[in-house]
Amino acid sequence: MKKFLTFVLIITLGYFLTILGPWYLIALAGFLGGLALKNQWIGFLIGFLAGFFLWVVQVWLMTNASNSDLPERLAQLFGLPNTSLLVISSALVGGLVTGFGAVTGVNLIKTLKK
Amino acid sequence: MRYIYLIIWSLFTIGFCYILNKPIGKLPAIGKIISPSHGFWRLLEGDLPQLPDEVINEHLKDEVTVVWDEHLIPHIYAQNDEDLYFVQGYITASLRLWQMDFQTRAAEGRLSELVGEAALEYDLQMRRKGMELGTKKIMAATMQVPQAKISYEQYAKGVNSYLNTLKEKDWPLEYRLLGMQPEPWSVFRTLRIANFMANRLNSRNYDIEYSNFVNVFSYNDWKLLFGGYDTGEDPIVNAPGSWDFKPVVPQSVDSDIMSAPSDLEEVYKEHPKNGSNNWAVAPGRSATRHAILASDPHLSLSLPPLYFITHLKSPKLNFIGSFIPGVPGPIGGFNDSIAYGGTNSMRDLVDWYKVKFTDNTKTKILVDGKAIAVTEKIEEIKIKGRKSIFDTIYYSPFGVIANHSKISAHNNEHWAYRWIGQDTSRVAVAILEMAQAKNWRDFVSANDKFNNPHLNWAYADAQGNIGMRVAGTYLARQENEGLFLRDGTKSANVWKKYIPLEHTIQQINPKRGFVSSANQYPADSTYPYIVRAFGFESKRNRRINQILGADSSITVKDMMQLQLDNYNTEASENLEYFLKALNYNDLNSEEQSAYDDLSIWNYMSNPELKAPAYYHVWRDAIQDLAWDELNRDSTIMTKPSLYRTHKLLKEYPDLKWWDIDSTAITENAPLLIRAAFKQMTQEINQWQSENQDLELNWANVKGTQFTHLTQIPALSQANVFVGGDAGIVNAIGRDFGPAFRIVVELDPNGAKAWGMLPGGQSGNPGSMWYTNFTEFWAKGEYFNLDLEYTKDKPNCLSVSHFKPAKK
Numbered sequence: 001m002k003k004f005l006t007f008v009l010i011i012t013l014g015y016f017l018t019i020l021g022p023w024y025l026i027a028l029a030g031f032l033g034g035l036a037l038k039n040q041w042i043g044f045l046i047g048f049l050a051g052f053f054l055w056v057v058q059v060w061l062m063t064n065a066s067n068s069d070l071p072e073r074l075a076q077l078f079g080l081p082n083t084s085l086l087v088i089s090s091a092l093v094g095g096l097v098t099g100f101g102a103v104t105g106v107n108l109i110k111t112l113k114k
Numbered sequence: 115m116r117y118i119y120l121i122i123w124s125l126f127t128i129g130f131c132y133i134l135n136k137p138i139g140k141l142p143a144i145g146k147i148i149s150p151s152h153g154f155w156r157l158l159e160g161d162l163p164q165l166p167d168e169v170i171n172e173h174l175k176d177e178v179t180v181v182w183d184e185h186l187i188p189h190i191y192a193q194n195d196e197d198l199y200f201v202q203g204y205i206t207a208s209l210r211l212w213q214m215d216f217q218t219r220a221a222e223g224r225l226s227e228l229v230g231e232a233a234l235e236y237d238l239q240m241r242r243k244g245m246e247l248g249t250k251k252i253m254a255a256t257m258q259v260p261q262a263k264i265s266y267e268q269y270a271k272g273v274n275s276y277l278n279t280l281k282e283k284d285w286p287l288e289y290r291l292l293g294m295q296p297e298p299w300s301v302f303r304t305l306r307i308a309n310f311m312a313n314r315l316n317s318r319n320y321d322i323e324y325s326n327f328v329n330v331f332s333y334n335d336w337k338l339l340f341g342g343y344d345t346g347e348d349p350i351v352n353a354p355g356s357w358d359f360k361p362v363v364p365q366s367v368d369s370d371i372m373s374a375p376s377d378l379e380e381v382y383k384e385h386p387k388n389g390s391n392n393w394a395v396a397p398g399r400s401a402t403r404h405a406i407l408a409s410d411p412h413l414s415l416s417l418p419p420l421y422f423i424t425h426l427k428s429p430k431l432n433f434i435g436s437f438i439p440g441v442p443g444p445i446g447g448f449n450d451s452i453a454y455g456g457t458n459s460m461r462d463l464v465d466w467y468k469v470k471f472t473d474n475t476k477t478k479i480l481v482d483g484k485a486i487a488v489t490e491k492i493e494e495i496k497i498k499g500r501k502s503i504f505d506t507i508y509y510s511p512f513g514v515i516a517n518h519s520k521i522s523a524h525n526n527e528h529w530a531y532r533w534i535g536q537d538t539s540r541v542a543v544a545i546l547e548m549a550q551a552k553n554w555r556d557f558v559s560a561n562d563k564f565n566n567p568h569l570n571w572a573y574a575d576a577q578g579n580i581g582m583r584v585a586g587t588y589l590a591r592q593e594n595e596g597l598f599l600r601d602g603t604k605s606a607n608v609w610k611k612y613i614p615l616e617h618t619i620q621q622i623n624p625k626r627g628f629v630s631s632a633n634q635y636p637a638d639s640t641y642p643y644i645v646r647a648f649g650f651e652s653k654r655n656r657r658i659n660q661i662l663g664a665d666s667s668i669t670v671k672d673m674m675q676l677q678l679d680n681y682n683t684e685a686s687e688n689l690e691y692f693l694k695a696l697n698y699n700d701l702n703s704e705e706q707s708a709y710d711d712l713s714i715w716n717y718m719s720n721p722e723l724k725a726p727a728y729y730h731v732w733r734d735a736i737q738d739l740a741w742d743e744l745n746r747d748s749t750i751m752t753k754p755s756l757y758r759t760h761k762l763l764k765e766y767p768d769l770k771w772w773d774i775d776s777t778a779i780t781e782n783a784p785l786l787i788r789a790a791f792k793q794m795t796q797e798i799n800q801w802q803s804e805n806q807d808l809e810l811n812w813a814n815v816k817g818t819q820f821t822h823l824t825q826i827p828a829l830s831q832a833n834v835f836v837g838g839d840a841g842i843v844n845a846i847g848r849d850f851g852p853a854f855r856i857v858v859e860l861d862p863n864g865a866k867a868w869g870m871l872p873g874g875q876s877g878n879p880g881s882m883w884y885t886n887f888t889e890f891w892a893k894g895e896y897f898n899l900d901l902e903y904t905k906d907k908p909n910c911l912s913v914s915h916f917k918p919a920k921k
Contacts, residue, residue: 023149024131031127040119058150066158070287070880074147074154077291077828090148093134097145100127107120 003046006033010050010098015058026051026094027101034105043106044099051098055091063087137293146290152283154290157880166208166276166914173200173271178916180205184909185897186875186883187434189425198428199265199442201916203272203299206422210439210877211277212286213418215296216823218303218440221245221310223495228292230498241493242507242516243317244536249309251538253302262543266301269442273299287879288824293498299440307440308542312535312567314413319464320648323752325599328371330749338762339754339771341594343635345652348659350570350631351582351621354640359617361642362590367606372468372599389651389845390457391677392572393630393658394580396623401667405574405860408673409446409455410852411436412845417822417830417885419873420853421445425903426549433549434867434899436854439877443545446856448865450901451552451576453858454561456569457631459584460647462591463534463568465609467512467602471526479510482605488515512602530602532609534587539566554579554622561585562615570631576860582629584619584636587612591644613643628662630655632843652757653683653841670868673857678894679843685729686717688760692732695784696791705795719844721813721837730839731797731815735790736763739774756841763787812837816848820873820888829879834872836892844894855896868896 014029030047037043063071063083075086134145147153165182176193178201183189188205192198207214219225223240225233257263277296285296328336392409400406413420421436424444435447446455472478478485488508495503508515513532540563547560557573561583564571568586573579589596590611601607619637621629632654636645661676662668693713701709708728715725733756740759744751754762762769767783774781774789781789801815808814813835822829838844838851845851851872858867872891876883890897905913 018149018151022135023145023152024135026149027127027131055150059155062150062155062158065160066880067160067882068158068880068884070154070158073828073879077826086148090150090153093144093148094150097127097131097134100123100130104120104123104127107116107123111116111120 002036003042006036007046007050009033009036010047010102011054014051014054014098024097026054027097030098030101031105031108034102034107035109037102037106038110040103040106040110043102047102048095048099052091052095054098055094056087059087059090142291142293146282154287154880156283157287157878159876159878159881159883161882162912163209163876163878163881163883165912166205169204169275169914169916170919171200171275171916172919173268173275174916174918176918179905180914180916181903181905182911182913183900183903183907184911185423185887186911187423187425187899189903190427192426192428195261195428195430196264196268197916198426198431199268200272200275202424202426202442203269204276204916205272205914206424206437206439207273207276207299209875210418210422211273211296212288213823213877214273214299214303214307214440215294216288217310218306219297221249221306221313223493226495226497228294228498231500234495234497234503237495238505238516241495241505242514243313243531243533244507244509244514245306245309245313247509247514248312248533248535248537248539249302249305252305252308252540252542255538255540256301256305256542259543262546263301265442265546266304266542269304270299270301273440286877288829291826292824304441305542307438308539309535311438312539312541313533315458315567315569316461316463316535317533318460318648319462319466320752321464321466321597321599323750324597325371326749327744327751328598330746330751333371339758344650344755344757344761345635345656348656349635349637350584350629350655351619351636352638353621353624354638357617357637357641359642361617362611362613364590364592364595364611364644365606366592366595366600367604368595368598368601372601389460389633389654389840391630391632391654391658391843391845392455392457392570393628393662394453394572394574394582395662395668395673396580396627397578399627399662399666399668400859401669402859402861403578404862405576405578405580406668406670406673406857407448407453407455407572407574407580407860408677408855408857409457409572410677410855411446411456412851413853415818415820415846415849415851415853415872417820417873417879418877419820419871421871422875423854423869423871423899425899425901427901431550432901434869434901435549436856436869436871441545443542444549445545446854447549448856448858448860448867448899448901449549449551450865451860452557452573453575453856453860453865453867454548454557454571454573455856456571458633459568459570459586459636460633460650461568461586461588462596462646462648463589465513465532465596465600467530467532467600467607469510469512469515469528469530469602471528474526476506476508476526479512479515480603481511482603486511510602511605511608529599534566534568537566537587539587540564541566553577554581557581558583558620562618570633570636572629572631574858574860576862576865578860579623580629581622582620582631588643589613591646593644594646595644597646617643626663627666628659630658630662632658649755651841652755654843654845657681657683657843670857670859670866674855674868674894674896676843677852677855677857678838680719680837682717682719682726682729682839682842684733684756684760684841685715685719685726688733689715689717689729691760691764692736692787692791695787697788704799705791708791708795708798719812719837719839719842721835722811723837724810724812726812726837726839727810727815728794728798730812732790732794735793735797736787739786739790739793740771742775743771808833818846818848818851820885821849822879831873831885831888834888834892852891855891856899857896865901867899867901869899870896
């Protein structure tokens with residue numbers, strides 16, 4: 001339950017922080033979520049999943065509301081065969097950044113608790 | 115131990131974010147592009163583009179309403195001109211900001227800052243052309259006119275007010291792809307664009323190529339291949355004996371034709387096939403008895419497109435037309451009283467001079483044996499990823515002397531580039547005043563100020579008048595003056611004798627009931643000035659005049675059809691002769707099949723046909739083989755025009771030029787044409803094997819494309835299915851064509867007009883409005899341009915409200 005709540009917390013924080021500030025505040029969201037966890041592997045996993053999930057959903061919503069072929073054009077620009085891969089690779093970046101943030105958070109709490 | 119992990123992970127996370135937030139090498143900042151909160155996904159638009167809803171600004175006096183019609187054309191309704199131009203700047207920027215910004219930097223020669231060394235040569239050229247010199251003079255001329263000054267200033271404020279609303283995450287995609295930041299707008303940047311357009315239109319010259327040719331071959335050869343005119347029989351204004359004035363007498367003293375140093379590069383060229391059509395028919399020739407005007411300027415086809423269609427309305431102005439983003443005045447269009455459009459006049463407005471510095475301090479040049487001071491200017495070119503380069507140029511009475519690293523400078527001799535764009539122009543005033551003109555007299559007085567770039571203007575009005583003017587400042591030239599490299603040591607050769615305004619080539623209401631221009635020779639042979647260009651058009655004009663002259667009840671539909679006319683005049687005049695050179699029984703089956711297609715062809719260069727593809731490739735092969743002698747690595751030369759080539763082939767079948775150097779035999783004209791036919795079938799085979807998924811037809815072989823200004827293929831539009839070609843009224847080539855089509859019927863009860871643009875109104879590649887017109891442009895459809903458009907129309911997209919800030 002705590003893990004799930006952390007997952008939701010990271011997504012919520014990530015959404016609002018990146019609206020207000022630069023995109024990399026998603027790492028801060030992961031970091032804050034990580035403070036609630038003990039294991040850095042689990043921390044990474046939850047952070048990664050939260051970041052990945054948030055980006056996929058956001059991108060999916062934005063793509064659906066549009067009829068532009070820009071995603072195809074950019075997939076082509078980045079040498080990717082289709083838009084899904086572009087979405088997945090974008091979300092992968094989001095997941096990694098959030099995951100790394102979360103591991104950092106876990107490590108801070110562990111250091112403080114010692 | 116723990117804290118070491120903490121430090122490592124903190125640094126790692128921060129480092130990871132840092133790297134993704136910065137451009138690396140050629141890669142843009144990934145995080146700023148792909149994150150949902152800041153990346154390109156935000157630029158994806160739905161059925162309704164992101165338009166301003168309500169804007170409150172302190173630069174406004176009254177409320178302004180912008181109604182967006184279904185084509186995303188803004189109809190701006192303002193209560194005074196200051197507000198009008200402010201809002202125009204604001205909304206133009208909202209759809210085309212990056213394009214305006216980028217094109218100004220291209221004009222400034224600052225692209226190396228964005229893309230690195232690859233653009234260095236380009237940047238050097240832009241600086242060495244003296245574009246800044248010209249723009250400063252245009253600025254001074256514009257600021258003297260209070261009306262123009264305030265209009266341009268308000269426009270710039272409008273652009274900047276829009277820019278101020280943008281956060282980095284709202285910047286157009288291209289900023290992020292190029293790692294570029296928007297720069298504030300200014301009147302000077304607007305005028306940079308005006309000068310940049312002039313460069314596109316009037317910097318054509320073959321001075322170096324012609325000089326090289328004469329030195330390698332002979333002046334007599336030059337006369338045969340390049341001298342005189344291709345066709346003078348169907349000029350823009352044909353009024354023999356009407357030139358009732360004493361011409362200005364030029365006094366230049368060029369001596370022998372000089373040789374160019376072998377490494378004097380071919381520089382400063384624009385697209386050789388750019389051209390345009392315009393015409394107007396008088397009420398007597400029109401089915402509805404109203405004057406009708408048609409105009410289609412041809413330029414490089416790009417994305418975002420060159421033009422932005424806008425409707426401006428204030429108490430003084432009610433105008434729809436084509437605007438260059440960044441420039442508040444239109445290039446063509448109509449109001450309720452008049453309509454006009456331009457074509458390039460093509461004249462020679464560039465000279466190259468050999469100048470001689472007194473010594474290697476390069477502070478003075480020798481003119482008539484006396485030392486004359488030049489002004490040194492050091493240009494800093496910033497380059498992405500490396501140190502700046504400094505380039506010294508010198509302003510002299512013979513133009514800009516460049517320190518070309520690649521051009522030899524022996525005995526302190528250098529080359530000066532003289533271009534009319536280095537001079538002042540009142541174009542910025544003219545474009546505003548022309549849009550407000552109500553009749554021919556107003557139009558002429560405004561159009562006289564449109565002295566650079568140099569265009570042929572077709573005009574029509576609601577009173578039923580039609581007119582044509584070849585506007586612009588032209589030099590009074592001697593025979594052959596300026597066609598070759600010139601002597602820059604004699605003051606008599608400095609540009610100073612210009613054709614006065616009263617001697618402008620113009621005509622109103624000619625007997626034949628129509629006026630037209632298609633980049634051809636401007637006047638009949640009795641016009642008392644020497645008129646030279648590096649290639650007047652000789653085909654489109656004859657086709658247009660033939661069609662208009664044969665019809666006395668012309669409709670708007672007919673005018674559109676003529677704009678889309680794919681009749682290949684060149685093929686109609688030459689194909690039979692070419693085919694005669696072939697011996698059907700000597701051909702293999704593939705060649706016979708091409709022959710068969712060609713022999714039944716009706717000369718329409720339609721997209722779905724094979725024959726125009728064969729013809730075009732064959733004709734190009736003839737051109738290549740005929741002038742193979744002119745391809746030399748170290749000496750640049752140019753080929754004669756297609757028209758001249760075909761004329762010479764027919765009239766002189768045994769010229770030395772027809773021999774193909776690479777073969778053992780000596781070819782004559784028929785043998786050359788036969789060899790070219792073989793080459794054509796090979797090239798077509800080659801094309802087929804490289805494009806197996808494409809059907810063999812003219813549109814596919816031509817491969818018309820709209821290239822994005824960054825040259826990034828993913829943002830461009832490839833394989834647009836269209837016919838036509840250079841020399842055909844529907845002059846669509848691979849990368850050039852009608853950048854705007856408009857037909858206006860001047861009904862005294864309200865002008866009716868139809869237009870079309872390649873691409874779309876929006877510059878945002880994430881918008882459906884980015885390329886939504888292309889399909890219709892290709893099919894030759896038009897949309898309605900309505901001077902009385904209101905938000906109550908059924909297809910109105912949206913309304914933007916602009917209000918003054920309360921004080």
